């Protein structure tokens with residue numbers, strides 16, 4: 001059965017990645033062993049890790065001499081904690097653009113002073129706030145490039161003179177940016193990279209080691225770097241499946257190629273939302289996310305009909321987050337445009353009948 005999975009995360013990955021990952025569970029690379037039973041210190045895993053790190057840096061246009069890449073257990077929420085542990089001396093700045101930013105802020109507050117340099121909370125996070133000149137004494141500025149729940153996305157990178165940290169969980173590898181502007185990028189891998197349970201961290205080496213704080217080993221980026229990402233048992237299957245996805249993206253033509261497809265998907269859906277009378281977008285137009293499209297029916301009684309259509313067409317995981325309501329269609333890299341076409345047809349049918 002062909003499903004159209006609009007889940008915000010864990011999300012759809014390419015079918016070829018599922019097939020190769022499944023094959024590796026039974027017989028990894030014709031070794032007679034499952035990927036689930038190979039050692040994280042084996043030669044085979046070293047080469048998986050090396051290739052994954054190399055692909056990440058090449059895709060982002062960054063140099064190994066300046067940046068380290070880590071695949072760590074714990075997911076993005078763990079990085080909310082690891083970032084201030086490793087980078088905060090006394091005061092950091094945070095841009096508050098929604099639930100995930102707020103959670104990052106809460107963790108940082110345990111380590112020192114947090115300056116909220118901009119926030120769109122008053123408008124229930126429906127837009128991206130303007131960032132004014134930032135205090136040059138901040139240890140770093142943290143922001144969330146794409147707000148998965150509200151469907152807003154930064155269109156430009158904040159211009160600051162302090163180290164820049166970004167939670168890129170829901171739009172990494174989806175669009176071209178000057179990634180060299182960032183000092184630390186992190187992402188939970190379950191949106192656009194691989195299976196849940198890991199975070200990807202890309203950190204500029206020179207920003208580490210500046211706090212006097214004693215950092216527990218599992219929290220310490222430098223410790224993980226020094227041990228070659230093998231301070232403890234790595235998530236072998238998670239890293240391998242992430243690599244399969246990175247290879248898929250690379251074969252597709254990398255970020256420029258996928259961005260082209262992502263733009264087409266987002267355009268198709270937003271144009272439908274704007275042209276049909278029965279629906280409206282939730283996020284402010286100038287800051288609409290190309291990864292997570294939030295919308296609602298002007299007459300909520302149409303939701304029932306829409307839900308029934310979705311069921312019939314195998315459209316799943318499209319309900320909005322409880323804090324926003326309405327619907328959310330997530331259009332991550334692996335979602336084919338055909339799924340968006342089916343969704344648009346459903347919206348058109350509802351519009352016609354209403």
Ligand SMILES: *Cc1c(COP(=O)(O)O)cnc(C)c1O
Nearest residue numbers: 075076077100148167169170188
């Ligand atoms: C999903 C998400 C997170 C949380 O990720 P976990 O892996 O569940 O910790 C953090 N930030 C953003 C922007 C997200 O979309």
